[in-house]
Amino acid sequence: MPTRLEAVRSHTLPKDEVRDLFDCVLGVWNANLTLREGEIFCVRGLSASGKSPLVLHIKRLIDPTAEEIHVAGRRADTMPEPALEQPRSVTIGMVVRYMALWPHRTLTGNLGFGLDVLRALSSMELDGWEDHQPDQLPGGMQQRVGLVRALAADPDILLMDDPFSAFDPLIRRQLQDQAGIVTQAAQDGRLHHP
Template identity: 50%
Template sequence: MVSDTWLGQRESVTMKTSSACFAEQTVASVGLIECKNLWKIYGEASKRAMTAIREHHLGKDEVRDKFNCVVGVADVSFSVQKGETLCIMGLSGSGKSTLLRHINRLIEPTSGEVWIGGRCATTLNVSELRELRSKAIGMVFQNMALWPHMTVLENVLFALRGRGMRKEAQMDAADRALETVHLEGWKNHYPDQLSGGMQQRVGLARALSIDPEILLMDEPFSALDPIIRRELQEQFIEVSRAMGKTAVFITHDLDEAIRIGDRVAIMKNGQIVQTGTPLEIINKPADDYVLAFVRGVGRLHMLTAETVMFPLTERTANEYSQSPALLTDERLPSVLDALMTWELVDVVTRDRKKVGTISRQGLLASIRSKLD
């Protein structure tokens, strides 16, 4: 598990910061990940350009023309709660991958702050940053970057080097990670003996092997065939929920964002133009840019058990039921499957608290109302 130095047992601890991170935060009061007013400007005159932006409110084109600089991320703020998956999507060049790399400081911001677990990561020294990356954050890239001369097991073990673990503990962690992604029978094979989907699962196992609380996913499935991509999406959902991971997932595919994300943030020209649940993004696009993304996506595609259930009343809250239970975020196909067998199903939260019911007649009425 992640050490207390980072994300464990810090809920009641107020974090004092350096002058660069002037606020005090507690984990209970903020998200597990907090990005505040992030800017990334590329170019030799980036600092002068940043000053001019603040003083004269320059736009991207003016920054390029006056300072020969490129604005990659522009005043972006967002938070991700513990256990949540935030999907960030946008066109190529919108800044989504650049933004992701600020979270673990693979890219240094020109201005702004990144907080992880209540601690300002922007001011960490080299050793503290190395500890953050090795214990709290796992990352999966589109390019799996597997060592071709190493077996699957050796590739996963590579992530565990230098962590002060006994060899037996390293083997146990690697075996658990491979079992999680259903590759336990392939650990002695080499990457070129695996399909693209299997190679990407090795990359996910490598990230999971350190048991990070945070997963950063940079378009991990975009290069795969549609069927394999769908399978890996479902596996990622299963793994991240079962293990309680907090994730930031980069994609250019709205269907993928809808399927995976608890919330979706849409980027344009280095800025986040809208953040919301998938249903909010579909039903209330903020502008024509977002509308272009969501056009053609059917509303029925977005329905979940929570959106079609009949909420509990005070009278029915404690009623005993032998009906099967669906989680609040189960999609419509799962609801339909359950109601093909049962007249009534319960709806529960992840901690198994009953919050509603769905009947066949109630489902039809709910669907009809959402088509108006």
């Protein structure tokens, strides 16, 4: 009987059979991305198709079973944990669907120290909420805090995993514009937002 990796590589077993035979999930298979500086890249797919694991691999929050991950010219999949601190905290920012806000900190505390918090709060229309705990904020506001936290660090790479899912279409468009995420095509009306 082949190992999980051998079975997948040989293409002899489909994803559901790998799951049934080996009690594991094939999260990302055969992904090869090359992104240039300043490029906005979107991965779209069905639910449970591997979009989130792909993003988590890039930030090296999930270790790959095989193959290589290169980020900003450095091989990330072989970096020891201490060496990952700089890429995880400075080079690569991340916004996720569920923000994992610290429940013991206020909104200002969640955004971090040394940042221009008031400017950031204002840009996401969070003025007046600075001293509230996360559980006092609606889901959409919690997502805004996560977005502000990622943008305020001014990372070289910004990964986003469904960051606007809690917003209605009007608010989503407004926040995308404010976050600088809308491309020139969208501003020219050639790209329509969902």
